[in-house]
Amino acid sequence: MDQTSMVTRIDEKARQMRLDIVEMITAAGSGHPGGSLSAADIVATLYFGGVLKHDPERPDWPERDRFVLSKGHAAPVLYAALAEAGYFDREHLTTLRQLGSILQGHPDRKKTPGVEVSTGSLGQGLSIANGIALGLRAEQNPASVYVLLGDGELQEGQVWEAAMFAAHNHLDNVIAIVDNNGLQIDGACADVMHLGEIAEKMDAFGWAVFSVDGHDPVALLDAFEKVSEVDGMPVAIICKTIKGKGVSFMEGNADWHGRAPNEEEHTCALDDLGCATGNEETANV
Amino acid sequence: MSKRATREAFGATLIELVADGVDVVAVEADLSKSTTTAKFQAVHPSRFFNVGIAEQNMIGTAAGLAVAGKVAFTGSFAVFATGRAYDQVRNTVCYSDLDVKLAPTHSGITVGPDGGSHQMVEDLALMRVLPGMRVLVPADFNAARAALILAAETPGPFYVRLGRAAVPEIYDASTEFELGKAYVLREGSDVTLAACGVMVTEALQAAELLAKDGIRAEVIDVMSIKPIDIETITGSVAKTGAIVTCEEHSVIGGLGSAVAELLGEYVPAPLARVGVKDVFGTSGDPAALMAHFGLTSEDIARAARGVVERR
Ligand SMILES: Cc1ncc(C[n+]2csc(CCOP(=O)(O)OP(=O)(O)O)c2C)c(N)n1
Numbered sequence A: 001m002d003q004t005s006m007v008t009r010i011d012e013k014a015r016q017m018r019l020d021i022v023e024m025i026t027a028a029g030s031g032h033p034g035g036s037l038s039a040a041d042i043v044a045t046l047y048f049g050g051v052l053k054h055d056p057e058r059p060d061w062p063e064r065d066r067f068v069l070s071k072g073h074a075a076p077v078l079y080a081a082l083a084e085a086g087y088f089d090r091e092h093l094t095t096l097r098q099l100g101s102i103l104q105g106h107p108d109r110k111k112t113p114g115v116e117v118s119t120g121s122l123g124q125g126l127s128i129a130n131g132i133a134l135g136l137r138a139e140q141n142p143a144s145v146y147v148l149l150g151d152g153e154l155q156e157g158q159v160w161e162a163a164m165f166a167a168h169n170h171l172d173n174v175i176a177i178v179d180n181n182g183l184q185i186d187g188a189c190a191d192v193m194h195l196g197e198i199a200e201k202m203d204a205f206g207w208a209v210f211s212v213d214g215h216d217p218v219a220l221l222d223a224f225e226k227v228s229e230v231d232g233m234p235v236a237i238i239c240k241t242i243k244g245k246g247v248s249f250m251e252g253n254a255d256w257h258g259r260a261p262n263e264e265e266h267t268c269a270l271d272d273l274g275c276a277t278g279n280e281e282t283a284n285v
Numbered sequence B: 001m002s003k004r005a006t007r008e009a010f011g012a013t014l015i016e017l018v019a020d021g022v023d024v025v026a027v028e029a030d031l032s033k034s035t036t037t038a039k040f041q042a043v044h045p046s047r048f049f050n051v052g053i054a055e056q057n058m059i060g061t062a063a064g065l066a067v068a069g070k071v072a073f074t075g076s077f078a079v080f081a082t083g084r085a086y087d088q089v090r091n092t093v094c095y096s097d098l099d100v101k102l103a104p105t106h107s108g109i110t111v112g113p114d115g116g117s118h119q120m121v122e123d124l125a126l127m128r129v130l131p132g133m134r135v136l137v138p139a140d141f142n143a144a145r146a147a148l149i150l151a152a153e154t155p156g157p158f159y160v161r162l163g164r165a166a167v168p169e170i171y172d173a174s175t176e177f178e179l180g181k182a183y184v185l186r187e188g189s190d191v192t193l194a195a196c197g198v199m200v201t202e203a204l205q206a207a208e209l210l211a212k213d214g215i216r217a218e219v220i221d222v223m224s225i226k227p228i229d230i231e232t233i234t235g236s237v238a239k240t241g242a243i244v245t246c247e248e249h250s251v252i253g254g255l256g257s258a259v260a261e262l263l264g265e266y267v268p269a270p271l272a273r274v275g276v277k278d279v280f281g282t283s284g285d286p287a288a289l290m291a292h293f294g295l296t297s298e299d300i301a302r303a304a305r306g307v308v309e310r311r
């Protein structure tokens, strides 16, 4: 596939995933739309842009690349990708967060095909990714480990313990992606607990760092390509994103971190995502 | 009957404590809206500190504030405040015997749809075993207020377990608690129902169900899991001859274990533990989860009939 068609494909998948995110959180009546929507283009690029080597028919294929959703509250974006890729039937999506569902509020590897490890307690994913990477290296397995972190999540000390470890052990099969949407629950990261320059910090910790627009598949594909040129050190891709991206009234608004749309908001959200609901004027209010 | 969550008492009571002259500060870890410490922040911004998503740092900072003479309350969710920061709670707060009062919210399975990663059902076990730690589990809004005041006014480490779900009111607004006391909410002679937290309401309803079968249940609110009221509990069991413990927590390490220890030492008697049976939680709405994990008034009544038969 040439790059233009690849980008079109990623854009289409990301749009479908955003619709699914809105639908499933609305059906559940709770959940985390903001951080799911901000990561949609990143996750779509990984799963549908030929970045992640994976096979939905064989979720336990030994040579698959691993994906760890360290910011586990964004489970809907992962579920949307896994359903779209065919890991399980799309019908499960609207059972999100219900008793007995295979789709738990936070990723549960015991219940959901395609989920490598259970997450939800922030700050632990990078350590897990390092451990997987060590294991793969010991087996001479060429697979890579991609781990997606929130920016607020970087406030957890464990992230920096793990960052030190990955560089010390030359884990060039670890790719940490930061969803740098600038917001956490209590407001802007800069107001709650300033992170400083994330790229500079990661660089100081001994990582190869790329900074990209996390909503631009071309830039994302380009960054993921450069990863293979890095030798002997872990790679961090700092993605500038907008929390709630794609739904006008959620964009850049910390209030939409963890709340479900009501019926009216649901309609506006679908409009914003270009899902015709009869009203051409989108609700950009 | 009005329903309020115990967490709603958190921010409001801290404001009250400052008005009463207690030198209270609050340290939060990016959950100020959920825990309601944001309300305290709005009134006393200089007494509120947000460490971001860093629970270990939250406990450590609170410990330092306590060393500096403050009464330091901490927020976050029960799972992170106890589990993530356990060594800070043990080796700094308890080992130094500091005025740190953990009052995390979102304990138990009534957290609901967030699922097993967020439903803390092992916190009482973790906190109860720490030397010097006092453990309170209030049953409603007014009980939570009273428990927070008791924690603030008594020197040393406290764990006050707060919840997310709105619960019916049992206590009135003037309620005050005494450290180490259990409260008999209904007298009976056939079986003792010892409950804490949201399960107190369920136990009171179970007593109604049992009354229809002619079984007179005594309902005790074991608000203080530690120190535990040996006299009230063993005295009740000596009278009734059987006991059911009711908690929104694992049957291992919490109220059920504490009562089993008392029975073994003082008054051996048939015991049934109603609680989460050594499993993690799961997503679902709170009411459905209470039924799923066998924590309803019917479950308690069934367990009570069982122990009465074994008397
Ligand atoms: C250890 C831990 N502490 C607290 C929480 C509660 N929590 C869930 S999401 C969140 C904010 C996350 O912010 P960020 O990492 O920036 O995620 P995003 O903006 O991408 O949603 C918090 C504090 C948690 N899940 N885990």
Ligand SMILES: [Mg+2]
Binding pocket: A150, A151, A152, A179, A180, A181, A182, A183, A184
């Ligand atoms: Mg963020």
